[in-house]
Amino acid sequence: MATIKADKVLPLYRDMLRIRGFEGKATKLYEQGVLPGFLHSSVGQEAVPVGVSAHLNKDDYITSNHRGHGHVLAKGMDPVRMFAELYARTTGYNRGRGGSMHIMDFSLGIVGANGIVGAGVPIAAGAGLSFQVRQTQQVAVSYFGDGAVNSGAFHEGMNLAAIWSLPVVFVCENNFYAESVPQAYASRVGIAERAAAYGIPGVMVDGNDLFAVYDAAKTAIERARAGEGPTLLECQTFRWSGHFVGDPGVYRSKEEVEEWKLKDPVPRVRTWLESHGVKAGELDALEAEVVQEMDSAAERGAEGPKPDPSTATQDVYAPEGVAQA
């Protein structure tokens, strides 16, 4: 927290609350059976996307994964349209075509959640290539989990970004499990250590510490913007829920989950804010306001119309003969 000012922290705290609120509401709805498909909750991991996005501009890009609600909220998505997408309504970000696992908004630089583990890594490298060729100041951030680092796509994408010094920051949310498989089983080395294999900086931080993430992301993103190439940022954190909503999580002990809940990233920021003069009452009000925001967002999301079945095959191809911008 060396570099952040107190008045900057409150909005970040709010962003963390909004992610938690969104996930809480979505989980409830999913458990009620009103949302189709799968749902992956990021509760417990809120500090990572908030600490990273604090340094991103609207025209910067992110790639996300199956556990992407936090990434996209922190990048500016409107929860009303997110809920609409989760409900598969035409008012959703993908007009009901994508759902939670593919949520995208190119106007916000959100290349999308992804159903294929590891797929976002080389795509982020490609976005970085685009910025480098077009000589913009943009950066691309790729979010992925500890499970993704054992895919070929991860290795190839990292290496390409490294050799071409692309403006990309690779953010691994190491929550120590890929579905049921422990990170320590799936790899002999720590994740940040792998950066050495590509000749780029690898930084490991406490991903439940907003300030640690904020500082490390700042350095990495500034470096990328300055044309000095990519960084691999490992943020150690934990998902409180099962792999998907409904997964009983038989592969983790209750004690392990409880232990991590004690390291909850949200109250850590609240404590910091209180010790820096923000009134408890103000924070309570903020928390209540966010709960209300998500309740109403879910309600409004559900109001959107269901897609017209006759439009089912729309958008498979772009219309031909139209020059690409």
Added chain:
Amino acid sequence: MRQILMREALREALFEEMRRDDRVVVFGEDIADPMGGSYKVTLGLSTEFGPLRVRNTPISEAAIVGAAVGAAITGLRPVAEIMYMDFLGISMDQLVNQAAKIRFMSGGQVSVPLVIRCQGGPGRASAAQHAQMLEAWFAHVPGLQIVMPSNPADGKALLKAAIRSDNPVIFFEYNGLYNVRGDVPEPEEDVVEPIGVAKVAREGSDITIVAWAGMTRMALQAAEQLQEEDGVQAEVVDLRTVSPWDKETVLRSFSKTKAMVVAHQAVRQGGVGAEIAATVYEEMLDQVDVEIGRVGAKFSPTPFAPELETQIVPGKAEIVQAVRDVLSRTARAVRR
């Protein structure tokens, strides 16, 4: 006969084959206990057979299939799991350039006795990357066998055959069948069904419906409806093996009914149905007026919204309609 679920039948096949042959090894993502596989097909295997023979892998689909190839050509009989068939894109080189071709390229020196089990398919709002049926990709590759069972008994007997086969087998399990219950012979009977042989799942005289995996069930339901509503007796041929497919059984049925519908959940364009239809045309053209209909998914990725997904992916209603269309064309042909 006792009745068990498809997922239990498949699990029994794995247990029995691992007990029978200690060259059989199983690996894949999340397949070991306590998880026992994303769909619980491998539950209990790692506990009984231990970590030497049953292993979780990292999320490394190229390495999973590649390691299966390497193990298969050096003395093991790997049964590797790819969690969703949609992820086979990542394994593609190992499947189509390695597994499928090593026997041929080596001049027959070595066989590649591996099984890749995967599940997937539409019907659960899983959207574009978790709901595809991709058998046509692999049906285009000489050297691979593609098995797609439609019921628990076949699931078990064909998985056993796949494990005993000296060829690389892709074993597709349609997700919507896992909780289907059916008669399955006792383990002592050790029933093994041959790969490459179709089965007449329902006899009929008016039209042949060729289907496999989940579509066989829908074809059987469609046949019931057609009998009730139209008095049409449809014969359902459950293809069971998509490659190499059983031409003889299909042609025998067609010779009897003189009309055919091929139905699959996979995209219609470039689908396996096109191959079957074309073959029947070629073989039967000079003997009868050939009337064939094809049922397959519309040419689109699978949308998330359930009301769009059902629009794209065919089911019983589309089979019934296709049968009616073909039979009305046959009537016209007869009049002509």
